[in-house]
Amino acid sequence: xxxxxxxxxxxxxxxxxxxxxxxxxxxxxxxxxxxxxxxxxxxxxxxxxxxxxxxxxxxxxxxxxxxxxxxxxxxxxxxxxxxxxxxxxxxxxxxxxxxxxxxxxxxxxxxxxxxxxxxxxxxxxxxxxxxxxxxxxxxxxxxxxxxxxxxxxxxxxxxxxxxxxxxxxxxxxxxxxxxxxxxxxxxxxxxxxxxxxxxxxxxxxxxxxxxxxxxxxxxxxxxxxxxxxxxxxxxxxxxxxxxxxxxxxxxxxxxxxxxxxxxxxxxxxxxxxxxxxxx
Amino acid sequence: xxxxxxxxxxxxxxxxxxxxxxxxxxxxxxxxxxxxxxxxxxxxxxxxxxxxxxxxxxxxxxxxxxxxxxxxxxxxxxxxxxxxxxxxxxxxxxxxxxxxxxxxxxx
Numbered sequence: 001x002x003x004x005x006x007x008x009x010x011x012x013x014x015x016x017x018x019x020x021x022x023x024x025x026x027x028x029x030x031x032x033x034x035x036x037x038x039x040x041x042x043x044x045x046x047x048x049x050x051x052x053x054x055x056x057x058x059x060x061x062x063x064x065x066x067x068x069x070x071x072x073x074x075x076x077x078x079x080x081x082x083x084x085x086x087x088x089x090x091x092x093x094x095x096x097x098x099x100x101x102x103x104x105x106x107x108x109x110x111x112x113x114x115x116x117x118x119x120x121x122x123x124x125x126x127x128x129x130x131x132x133x134x135x136x137x138x139x140x141x142x143x144x145x146x147x148x149x150x151x152x153x154x155x156x157x158x159x160x161x162x163x164x165x166x167x168x169x170x171x172x173x174x175x176x177x178x179x180x181x182x183x184x185x186x187x188x189x190x191x192x193x194x195x196x197x198x199x200x201x202x203x204x205x206x207x208x209x210x211x212x213x214x215x216x217x218x219x220x221x222x223x224x225x226x227x228x229x230x231x232x233x234x235x236x237x238x239x240x241x242x243x244x245x246x247x248x249x250x251x252x253x254x255x256x257x258x259x260x261x262x263x264x265x266x267x268x269x270x271x272x273x274x275x276x277x278x279x
Numbered sequence: 280x281x282x283x284x285x286x287x288x289x290x291x292x293x294x295x296x297x298x299x300x301x302x303x304x305x306x307x308x309x310x311x312x313x314x315x316x317x318x319x320x321x322x323x324x325x326x327x328x329x330x331x332x333x334x335x336x337x338x339x340x341x342x343x344x345x346x347x348x349x350x351x352x353x354x355x356x357x358x359x360x361x362x363x364x365x366x367x368x369x370x371x372x373x374x375x376x377x378x379x380x381x382x383x384x385x386x
Contacts, residue, residue: 039385
């Protein structure tokens with residue numbers, strides 16, 4: 001793995017700029033410089049199983065861009081992108097790079113990371129796990145990373161949710177509410193004050209629980225950066241728990257709302273933010 | 280995940296898989312095969328359990344592509360694509376990232 005890599009963070013994580021910036025800070029802390037790449041312009045195409053021509057075009061474009069970066073290495077964040085690269089993209093393109101998941105890179109260099117984790121984070125934290133990202137055993141890797149945080153009391157529950165992350169469950173009726181309820185029950189049983197998510201869609205779909213449950217929902221990247229002394233507010237979570245449309249609009253501000261298009265914001269963004277987790 | 284598909288509990292496993300193989304041949308899928316495909320989250324447990332080392336997860340994904348009508352056969356299940364997905368991604372990018380970050384990182 002070269003010292004400068006493409007950090008491919010994916011599409012849906014753009015709801016969490018704090019996770020993207022935190023991940024970049026963590027990679028920097030272990031000596032990996034990055035060219036960040038994500039958003040719609042770097043879509044892997046995995047969402048386009050119903051239109052393989054579109055999927056192929058997206059995959060080809062993204063692989064070509066990574067080849068142009070010329071780093072010879074891509075570090076992935078999103079398990080869907082990682083899986084699609086592993087199973088499809090590299091098979092009908094000509095990738096001139098190796099790729100690895102960010103948890104693997106941080107874990108390989110955890111000695112360097114440990115030296116930077118100087119601030120105590122006094123929490124009893126339950127790891128929200130899924131068993132479906134079989135390409136990379138992320139749960140033990142993340143658990144090892146979290147054990148480096150001074151003051152953190154990590155709880156590994158017996159329960160693992162299906163799928164590779166929570167968004168995988170949304171098309172299956174009852175599946176996501178079941179997983180959410182099981183996570184809440186595990187957290188309460190463990191006396192955890194924090195539920196730690198591994199992936200962005202879990203953070204997106206669970207963070208609204210803070211309004212009704214006695215625990216915080218925090219991505220592992222945020223706990224690691226907090227221990228490094230870097231505070232990166234989770235704005236999406238703040239919006240999600242704001243309590244009213246008026247408060248959400250106040251937090252986001254007229255300027256940013258206008259940048260998304262006022263009508264689109266009210267028709268598509270605001271309803272998502274106001275939607276409560278089902279359990 | 281099969282517990283989430285009412286058609287599957289009690290179904291004959293060989294018949295379910297035969298239906299999936301039919302989809303790979305661009306044939307009409309059985310209701311049980313389609314039910315399995317609809318609830319599959321690609322956990323890969325089927326691949327891990329296969330004594331022959333077959334990538335059953337990938338078979339399921341390709342069968343799903345077939346059922347979606349992507350490989351030439353008629354569409355047999357509804358696509359899961361989120362309406363306005365890319366527009367939503369663009370909007371959240373503008374909410375969370377500076378114009379410079381969007382330009383440098385996402386173009």
